[in-house]
Amino acid sequence: RKEVEQDPGPFNVPEGATVAFNCTYSNSASQSFFWYRQDCRKEPKLLMSVYSSGNEDGRFTAQLNRASQYISLLIRDSKLSDSATYLCVVSLASGYSTLTFGKGTMLLVSP
Amino acid sequence: DVKVTQSSRYLVKRTGEKVFLECVQDMDHENMFWYRQDPGLGLRLIYFSYDVKMKEKGDIPEGYSVSREKKERFSLILESASTNQTSMYLCTSASGNTIYFGEGSWLTVV
DSSP: OOOEEEOOOOEEEETTOOEEEEEEESOTTOOEEEEEEEOTTSOOEEEEEEOTTOEEETTEEEEEETTTTEEEEEEOSOOGGGOEEEEEEEEOTTOGGGOEEOOOEEEEEEO | OOOEEESOOEEEEOTTOOEEEOEEESSOOSEEEEEEEETTTEEEEEEEESSTTOOEEOSOOTTOEEEEEETTEEEEEESSOOGGGOEEEEEEEEETTEEEEOOOEEEEEO
16 A cells, blocks of 8 residues: 655744655655655645655755665755645655655744 | 746636646656645645556546646546645656655645
8 A cells, every 4th residue: 555644734934944845655656756745736846856865955854764764855044935734755666657646744934 | 947837827616617737847757747746735646647648546536537738738627626725735846866856836725
């Protein structure tokens, strides 16, 4: 059974704070992992892929823990513009039809 | 840049009407998908297609059908719209490891 779980939040943080989200997945055969960002009433947009060795893009760091079957997203020095819903996306190796989206974690950054 | 275009952004339809949601992509992708997104339920796969004239059911195909007559166009059809089909519909195309989303179609069925 495909399942990707995320804390829906909202996470309320002040500007400049560091915040982390986790996403757990149930299928140990999952191969590809992504974080998407979705603004209110907009389509999701790719934030970053998640690699086994972990990867960083500016203030954003993504990590994968296969043993515990979760991925994480760390945002440092939060900006007001980071306020959005962050979707975790997981897929098996066998094609795009296996993409499973988490329901998203809402982040609200306040002044 | 890849563009996935959903021509109908906001629609209001009556119960029982036939509804067409069109999606066109300009990058010659073989893989196209229709999702719906609802509060608290996330994105759910309705139908997908890996090639022209090919279609496969996703997780929630009931009440929907699709058409893929040309590679660039993937249409979602609601044969007889019902109020529980009020939702945001997202079309995607995919290539390699990247998914490209359309801007979404907001459908309200009254």
